[in-house]
Amino acid sequence: MSEPNPVDETAPESAQAAPAEGAAPAGMVRTTLRSLLRSGPATAGLVLVAVHVLVAVLAPLLTSYAPTANAPDSALLGPSAAHWAGTDALGRDVLARVLYGGRYALMVSFAATACAVALGTVVGCAAALKGGWLDDLVMRVLDAVLAIPPILALLVVVTVLGAGPAVIVLAVTVVYAPQVVRVVRAAAMGVAPLDYVTAARARGERTLSILVREVLPNIADVVSVEFAMRASWVVLLISSLSFLGFGANPPTPDWGLMIAENRTAMTVVPWASLAPIIALATLVLGLNLSADGLAKAWGVDRVKEAR
Amino acid sequence: MSTGQAPHTGAESEAGAGAQARTPGTGARQGDEGLYLREVPARVKDLSVAYRSNGRDITVAENVSFEVAAGRTLAVVGESGSGKSTVAGALLGHLRHGSRITSGSVEVAGRDVFSLGGRDLRALRAHDIAMVGQNAGNALTPSMRVGTQLEEALMARVPARAERRAEARALLEKVGLPGPDRIGRRYPHQLSGGQQQRVAIAMALAARPRVLVLDEPTTALDVVTQARILDLVADLSAELGLATVLVSHDLGVVARMADEVVVMREGAVVEAAPAAELFAAPRHPYTRRLLASVPRVSDAGLAEVGEDGTRTVRDRAPVPEDAPEVVSLEDVVVRYGRSRAVDGVSLGLRRGEVLALVGESGSGKSTLAWSLAGLRAPASGRMRLHGEQEGDLAAGARKRPLALRRRIQLAFQNADTSLNPRRIAREAVRRPLRFFGLASRSDADARARGLIEDVALDPALSDRLPQQLSGGQRQRVGIARALAGGPDVVVADEVTTALDVSVQASVLALLDDLRTERDLAFVFISHDLAVVRGIADRVAVMKDGRVVEEGPVGAVFAGPNHPYTRRLMEAVLEPDTAGGAGSDAAGGAAGAAPDASEGPDGAATQGTAEGEWIDLGGGHRIRRGGE
Numbered sequence: 001m002s003e004p005n006p007v008d009e010t011a012p013e014s015a016q017a018a019p020a021e022g023a024a025p026a027g028m029v030r031t032t033l034r035s036l037l038r039s040g041p042a043t044a045g046l047v048l049v050a051v052h053v054l055v056a057v058l059a060p061l062l063t064s065y066a067p068t069a070n071a072p073d074s075a076l077l078g079p080s081a082a083h084w085a086g087t088d089a090l091g092r093d094v095l096a097r098v099l100y101g102g103r104y105a106l107m108v109s110f111a112a113t114a115c116a117v118a119l120g121t122v123v124g125c126a127a128a129l130k131g132g133w134l135d136d137l138v139m140r141v142l143d144a145v146l147a148i149p150p151i152l153a154l155l156v157v158v159t160v161l162g163a164g165p166a167v168i169v170l171a172v173t174v175v176y177a178p179q180v181v182r183v184v185r186a187a188a189m190g191v192a193p194l195d196y197v198t199a200a201r202a203r204g205e206r207t208l209s210i211l212v213r214e215v216l217p218n219i220a221d222v223v224s225v226e227f228a229m230r231a232s233w234v235v236l237l238i239s240s241l242s243f244l245g246f247g248a249n250p251p252t253p254d255w256g257l258m259i260a261e262n263r264t265a266m267t268v269v270p271w272a273s274l275a276p277i278i279a280l281a282t283l284v285l286g287l288n289l290s291a292d293g294l295a296k297a298w299g300v301d302r303v304k305e306a307r
Numbered sequence: 308m309s310t311g312q313a314p315h316t317g318a319e320s321e322a323g324a325g326a327q328a329r330t331p332g333t334g335a336r337q338g339d340e341g342l343y344l345r346e347v348p349a350r351v352k353d354l355s356v357a358y359r360s361n362g363r364d365i366t367v368a369e370n371v372s373f374e375v376a377a378g379r380t381l382a383v384v385g386e387s388g389s390g391k392s393t394v395a396g397a398l399l400g401h402l403r404h405g406s407r408i409t410s411g412s413v414e415v416a417g418r419d420v421f422s423l424g425g426r427d428l429r430a431l432r433a434h435d436i437a438m439v440g441q442n443a444g445n446a447l448t449p450s451m452r453v454g455t456q457l458e459e460a461l462m463a464r465v466p467a468r469a470e471r472r473a474e475a476r477a478l479l480e481k482v483g484l485p486g487p488d489r490i491g492r493r494y495p496h497q498l499s500g501g502q503q504q505r506v507a508i509a510m511a512l513a514a515r516p517r518v519l520v521l522d523e524p525t526t527a528l529d530v531v532t533q534a535r536i537l538d539l540v541a542d543l544s545a546e547l548g549l550a551t552v553l554v555s556h557d558l559g560v561v562a563r564m565a566d567e568v569v570v571m572r573e574g575a576v577v578e579a580a581p582a583a584e585l586f587a588a589p590r591h592p593y594t595r596r597l598l599a600s601v602p603r604v605s606d607a608g609l610a611e612v613g614e615d616g617t618r619t620v621r622d623r624a625p626v627p628e629d630a631p632e633v634v635s636l637e638d639v640v641v642r643y644g645r646s647r648a649v650d651g652v653s654l655g656l657r658r659g660e661v662l663a664l665v666g667e668s669g670s671g672k673s674t675l676a677w678s679l680a681g682l683r684a685p686a687s688g689r690m691r692l693h694g695e696q697e698g699d700l701a702a703g704a705r706k707r708p709l710a711l712r713r714r715i716q717l718a719f720q721n722a723d724t725s726l727n728p729r730r731i732a733r734e735a736v737r738r739p740l741r742f743f744g745l746a747s748r749s750d751a752d753a754r755a756r757g758l759i760e761d762v763a764l765d766p767a768l769s770d771r772l773p774q775q776l777s778g779g780q781r782q783r784v785g786i787a788r789a790l791a792g793g794p795d796v797v798v799a800d801e802v803t804t805a806l807d808v809s810v811q812a813s814v815l816a817l818l819d820d821l822r823t824e825r826d827l828a829f830v831f832i833s834h835d836l837a838v839v840r841g842i843a844d845r846v847a848v849m850k851d852g853r854v855v856e857e858g859p860v861g862a863v864f865a866g867p868n869h870p871y872t873r874r875l876m877e878a879v880l881e882p883d884t885a886g887g888a889g890s891d892a893a894g895g896a897a898g899a900a901p902d903a904s905e906g907p908d909g910a911a912t913q914g915t916a917e918g919e920w921i922d923l924g925g926g927h928r929i930r931r932g933g934e
Contacts, residue, residue, distance in 0.1 A: 195725040196735075199788065202680045202717050203742055204704040213738070217729035 035297035042293020048286025052279075056102035065093035067100035067253040076269050088262050088272045097253040098275045104254050105283065108165050108238055112172035113231045119173060120180025121223055125211045127181070128188035139185075142178040150175040151240065158246040168247060172234055180226055187222040191215050221298040228294055232287035239280055255280045348517045348550035349398060349436070350374040353411035356393050356402065356574075367393045367406060369575045373567075375550040377517065380541075382553040382565035382582070386597075386807035387778065390574040395522045395554045397421075399438055400428050416517055433463040437511035441523035443503035446510075447495040453506045454479070454491025460513040478509040483539055500668070501532035505539065512543065519544060522554045529667040529834050534878040537563055556807060558601050559880030562586055570594050586882050592616055600808040601882055602815075602837040604864065609815055609841040621816070624823050626844050630657040632693055633795050633828050634679070634700070634715075639688035641671070641678045648674040649685070650852035656796065658694070659822060661829040663843035663860070665836065665875065671852035672832050676798045679830060680717045681707055694795060713743045713792035720801035722781040726773040732784045733759065733769035739791040758787040763817055779810035783817065790821070798830045803838060815842050836879050840864055845926070848872045858927030869929045 036042045055062065065083075071091035079086045084095045127138040157171035191197060192215065200210045216223075241247035242256030250257065255276035262272035356368040368390040375381045385391045396402060397413050400420040413420040416435040423431060440446050448456055457475040458468075465471045479487035482505040495503055504524065511519060521540065525533040541564060544551045555561050561568060561582070568585045570578040570593070578591040589595045595616025602610060608623040634656040641649035649671045656662050664672040677683050679690065681704030690700040698711035716739075719725035726735050736755040740746040746754045756766045762783040773781055782802060789797050799818065803811040819842060821827055833839050839846060839860070846863045848856040848871065856869040863872065920928045 195719040195721060195785075196727040198682065199717060199719070199725070200738075202682055202704050203739055203792075204681070204707065204709075204712050205742065213730075214727055218727065220729075 032294075032297045036290075036293045039293055039296065041289045042296070045286045045289025045291075045293055048282050049290055052102055052283045052286065053106065055099055056106050059096075059099040059103060063093065063096040063099055065096035067092065067097045068251045076265060078269060079271055086269050086271045088258075088265070088269065094258075094262075094269075094272045094275050097258055098255070098279050100253040101255045101258060101276060102279060102283070104165075104248060104252060105235055105239065105280070108168055109231055109235045111165075112169040112238070113176075113227060113234045115169055115173040116176035116234070117180050117223060117227045117230060120177040120226075121184045121216075123177070124181040124184030125188045125215055125219075126207070128185045128192050129207055129211060129215065131192075135185075138181070142181055145174075145178045150237065154237070154241060155244075155246055158241065163246055163249055168238060168241065172237065175237075176230055176234065180230065183226050184219065184223060187219040188215055191218045221294075225291055225295045225298065228287060228291035232284045232291065235280070235284055235287065347374045347414075348377050348416060349552060350414040351394065351398070351411070352414070354394065354397060354413060355408065355410040356390070356397060356406050357409045358403065358406040360405075364409070366409075366574050368397075368571075370411070371569075371571070371574075371576055372411075373569050373576075373579060375518070375552055375567075377550050378545065378548045379566045380544060380551040380553055380564050381567045381569065382555060382561040383569050383571060384555060384558065384561050384597075385571035386556060386809065388573065389571040391554045391556075391571050392522060393574075394571070395438070395520050395552065398518065398520050398552060399432060399436055433514055435514075435516055436518040436520065437514055437516040438520040438522065439504070439507050439511050439524050441526050443507035444495060444500065446507050447503060449495055452492055452494055453498070457491070457506070457510055457513060460510045464514060475509075475513075478513055479506070481512070481543070482506070482509045483535075484509075499532075500528055501536060504528060504532075504536055508536075508540065508543070512547070515547070517550060518552065519549045520552045520554070523556070524553070525560060526555070526557065530836070530878040530880075531667060531874060533560070534880070537880075540564070557880070558598060558808070558882040562882040563880050570597070589616070597808060598882055600812045602808075602812070602835070602841045603881055604837045604840050604876070604879055606837070606841050607861070609819055610812065611816065612809070612812060621819070623819075623844070624659075626657055626660045630659055632656065633658050634830075635689070635691050635693065637689040639675070639678065639690055640686045641674050641683055642686045643674075647686075647852050649678065651688070652849075652852075652854050654847055654854065654857070656828050656830065658795070658828055659826045660845065661818075661822060661831050661843045663831045663833060663839040663846045664849055665833060665839055665846055665872075666849035667834065667875075669851075670849040672849045673800055674852075675849070676717075676800050676830055676832050679796070680704065680715055680798050681712065692795070696795070709743060713739070713745075714795045716789035716792045716794040716797050718782075718786050718789045718797060718799045718802050720804055722778040722785065722805060725785040726781055726788075728773050731770050731772055732776065732781075735784055736769075736787045736791050739788060743792050745791070745793060755787075755791070758791055759784065761790065761821075762787045763813075777810075779806055779814060782806060782810075782814055786814075786817065786821075790825075794827065796828045796830065798832070800832045801834070802831075804833065804835065811838070818842065836876060837881065848875070853930065855930040856928070858923070859925060862923065862925055862927040867923070867929075 036046060069092060071087070073091065074083070074087055075091040077083055077087045077091075083093050086094050088094055088097070123138060127135045153175050154171045157174065158167060161167045161170075197210060197214050200214050205213075238247055239254075239256035239259075242254045243260045244256075245260065248254035248257050250261075258276040259273050259280075262269065262276075266273055351371055351373050354368060354371045355366065357364045357366045359365070371390075371394055373381060373383075383391045383394055393403065393406070397408075398415060398420070400413070400423065402408070408421055415431060418427075418431065420428070420431065447453065451459075454472075454475055457478060458471045461471045461474055465474055475491060476487045479490055484490045484502060484505050490498070490502070490506075495506070498506065504527075508524075519540075524540065525536050528536060537560060540551070543549070551564075553561065553564055565582045568578075568580060568582050569576055570585070570591065572593055578585065578589065578594045580590070585594065586598070589598055592615055596612055596614070599610065599612040599616045599618040606620050609621045610618045611621050612618050632655050636652055636654045639649055639652045640647055652671075652675060654662065664675065666672045674683065678685050679700060681700070681702070684703045685701055688701070692698045692700055692711060692714055696710055696714050698707065698714075700707070700711075700715070704712055726732065733752065733755045736758050737746075737751045740751050740754055740758075741748070756769055759769045760766050764780060764783050764787070768776060768780060773784075776784065786797075786802070802818075803814050806814060815838065818829065818831075822829060829842075831839070831843055843860045846856075846858065846860050847854045848863075848869065850871050856863065856872045864876075866873075868876070919931055921931055922928045
């Protein structure tokens with residue numbers, strides 16, 4: 001993790017880094033990409049995520065079947081030329097449902113993660129910058145929220161408000177935002193005492209403008225890694241909810257729901273449950289690997305930040 | 308191990324002998340002792356180190372050669388980027404990630420460091436060579452009591468637990484820490500910087516090394532603590548017969564400590580000579596320039612150094628007698644919780660004047676400055692700005708009217724953190740221009756560029772990110788940002804402390820120019836008395852939140868002084884006074900208990916005593932009561 005003697009590392013490093021560094025932000029994107037592509041697992045992760053996104057976007061072009069069209073006469077078929085992954089008990093094409101299922105999983109997860117990370121970032125930065133009683137209050141409230149098991153909290157929200165994408169997004173935001181707050185607050189605390197923030201304070205700038213101008217650009221890496229990491233958990237969580245019957249409603253093509261629907265017919269048409277399982281596993285794996293790759297490329301130490 | 312070379316104290320060598328008898332490893336090594344005696348403990352031969360970046364080899368050190376004999380101290384001197392730390396790391400067999408040796412060798416205790424494998428290298432570091440870094444706070448494990456850490460360092464040599472404990476205690480005592488039992492039970496964060504550094508030195512000595520590498524050992528400490536630590540190191544290395552390699556940018560420290568000096572620049576050795584010779588008659592122009600750039604307490608103004616190393620002292624533009632006061636402080640108290648960081652300070656600052664605040668860390672000088680800049684409101688007392696814009700400074704920055712706020716601006720110490728790494732230099736200057744409403748959207752860029760030019764920077768650099776600028780350039784941008792508000796007063800908090808001497812000289816000259824051009828008043832915070840002597844018109848010495856002495860710079864440096872001021876001055880290390888009376892006196896004072904004298908020397912007879920203060924005339928006054 002940390003070098004035994006950071007002193008002799010940093011001092012001359014900064015002196016030498018100055019001339020060697022490439023140009024501005026574009027250079028940073030390039031170095032990040034280069035570092036990601038150099039690492040095998042990170043590349044694999046990125047490719048997996050990209051494939052999932054592509055497939056979800058192009059689903060109507062990849063299959064001619066509608067994901068919700070019942071066909072009782074061709075129920076429970078094994079893989080064949082017509083139905084590559086077979087059909088389920090209602091005669092729906094499994095492959096089509098898996099392909100369309102990615103749309104639902106990606107969209108809801110993305111929206112939920114974005115909300116959780118955005119809320120967490122704003123609250124975390126505010127707590128770090130303002131400090132004092134606000135910080136104390138926020139942290140104690142978060143401790144209380146964190147003490148509730150996420151799946152339980154989700155179930156309560158869903159049972160009270162009913163299932164549906166909007167509710168799920170809200171529920172996931174409530175459950176995950178506190179954890180994001182902790183990570184972002186820690187990162188922002190590292191930036192808040194630096195002189196450029198002090199200079200802005202001495203100018204009497206508003207907290208919001210200090211946050212946007214001085215703090216956020218310098219914790220963007222932490223926030224991005226947090227986003228990628230959370231996304232993989234959110235995908236899993238949402239699928240679990242669907243599996244338990246609290247997420248997507250039946251005709252919707254959703255991986256968790258498909259596994260739940262088809263597991264009783266596991267011995268007859270194994271592919272009807274295997275296909276969504278593989279899709280889910282590869283997406284989560286891809287997100288995880290990309291998050292790790294990003295963290296490494298930017299030198300974000302999640303263990304340290306979460307402390 | 309080293310028993311044959313160095314006179315130990317009785318207890319020490321007994322413990323050492325006992326340990327050797329019990330350790331098979333050391334027993335075997337004892338047989339080589341005869342060999343060890345003849346060879347040089349540390350030898351660097353023709354060493355070149357390079358790292359690869361963008362497909363090119365970049366040389367960090369080039370053909371560096373030196374050797375250090377037992378009991379001698381060799382200093383490696385250079386500015387940042389000179390490769391001196393690389394050489395220090397190489398002695399321990401450590402290269403920065405991605406670097407490699409392109410030629411030469413490093414021999415420690417007769418073994419080629421870079422041919423050793425993992426186990427042998429560890430053995431070398433456990434027995435023969437030790438290092439003390441710049442920031443002891445980082446070198447100690449925060450979650451472990453220092454006593455336990457010391458015992459861990461002794462593990463290789465002293466197997467018995469009880470003995471280890473005793474030895475750890477002896478080491479803490481040896482490095483001059485009061486109450487070794489008490490200190491040993493503390494955690495690193497409960498110790499002061501100086502104490503941490505002593506513990507780090509004790510840990511380095513735990514292995515009874517033959518070679519001690521000190522990488523900027525006192526740079527993070529204030530002058531008085533620095534003097535004590537240097538004395539300690541000098542005594543210990545003489546006593547234990549260590550071969551010491553001191554890496555430093557501070558020529559004063561080097562003059563005080565070194566027997567031989569190697570001057571490095573951009574990875575190459577430009578001059579190597581015995582210390583006395585080098586400081587008396589430097590041969591290489593770079594060395595001459597470096598030496599000349601060091602500010603001296605005896606200079607009556609800022610020194611300007613020519614290409615060939617000649618130095619001329621610039622005349623100080625006197626502050627006109629009738630210059631109006633711009634800031635007045637009356638009995639200002641700033642609190643942190645229950646403690647008073649600033650405790651009843653009354654000072655005045657006139658237009659065009661540089662007032663230096665001097666004192667050790669924790670004396671309250673930075674707090675006072677921050678309070679002036681509106682970052683921490685004083686608990687009581689009056690703080691006012693006068694002149695064109697009249698206003699109360701007792702309010703925090705956000706409560707001050709915009710027009711008042713911009714009249715006092717801050718410049719920071721640390722060039723690495725004073726600029727937002729994600730914004731280009733021009734943006735840093737442009738923001739206050741826009742924020743204070745001093746420039747319209749369309750001409751803000753041009754104005755920012757102009758300001759960057761005013762601080763003697765190439766305006767082309769204004770499109771660069773901070774990481775693409777050098778430390779001195781960043782510091783100039785920071786100053787330009789402070790100027791952008793069009794201030795009457797600039798609070799400069801240790802602005803030159805982190806800079807190399809030659810860069811420091813140019814930044815100081817810039818500040819001096821700005822002052823005369825713009826009629827600026829500066830509050831200049833520094834712990835470096837030589838710098839203060841050069842730039843300041845008046846000096847206020849602070850201790851424990853109070854001003855203990857205040858006066859025109861000439862009068863304060865001529866004396867008589869408050870005992871605390873005197874201690875600060877005695878602790879100043881200059882390249883000229885190598886081993887001279889000055890540093891000896893400092894050593895004596897540091898070794899002894901804090902100055903016992905009751906009042907300022909001789910002042911009682913000359914000055915007119917009145918209340919708390921002794922007034923020596925001409926604005927020079929000294930607080931009654933010693934330390």
